[in-house]
Amino acid sequence: MIKHAHHGFDLDRPGKDSWRHREAGATQVLMLSNDRWILMHELRGAPEPTLEEQLRLLAPCDLVLIEGYKAAAVPKIEIHRPSFGRPALWPENPHVVAVATDGPIDCPLPVLPLNDPQAVASFILAHPI
Known part of the structure; x- marks a missing residue:
């Protein structure tokens, strides 16, 4: 992480x-x-x-989760809560591959239930990098 x-x-x-x-x-x-x-x-x-320098510091592993680095060219799952009133990132960020949300959202990307960690984990494990 x-x-x-x-x-x-x-x-x-x-x-x-x-x-x-x-x-x-x-x-x-x-x-x-x-x-x-x-x-x-x-x-x-x-x-x-840089993110690349930080990744080299980690021990070998199968999966690294990254929080932040909105502009980095790595696959992202956007956490979007419509009730917060902030605009979604996915329309402007080509690295967003899915959106995890706790409310209704009109999005062409896979939409994941934010409060279902198993569904989010399954998507992460199945998503090709």
Whole structure:
């Protein structure tokens, strides 16, 4: 899973050793425990890595889900909630291959029931890349 955050975020907490190391200038801090590990890399003004660069950082796997990156040339399932009143992306984005929605929508693409994760998962697994 790759999730692009439009706003800054921090998984660390002020006052913790890992936070202090980053504040002191460490470019990378690796935290680990019996349950998980995380590598934090400070950009310190460098450009954000491209999606392709981020994909190379992941361990080999069969499927990567990406949240965000609306303009990236990868197949997308648009999440569209008509009740929010925002325009759909699919008419302008050629990379949208289906729309998952919780309301009625007139769309030439496959329309998936947003509240049926099994249906969405089945589409993802069956969709040729």
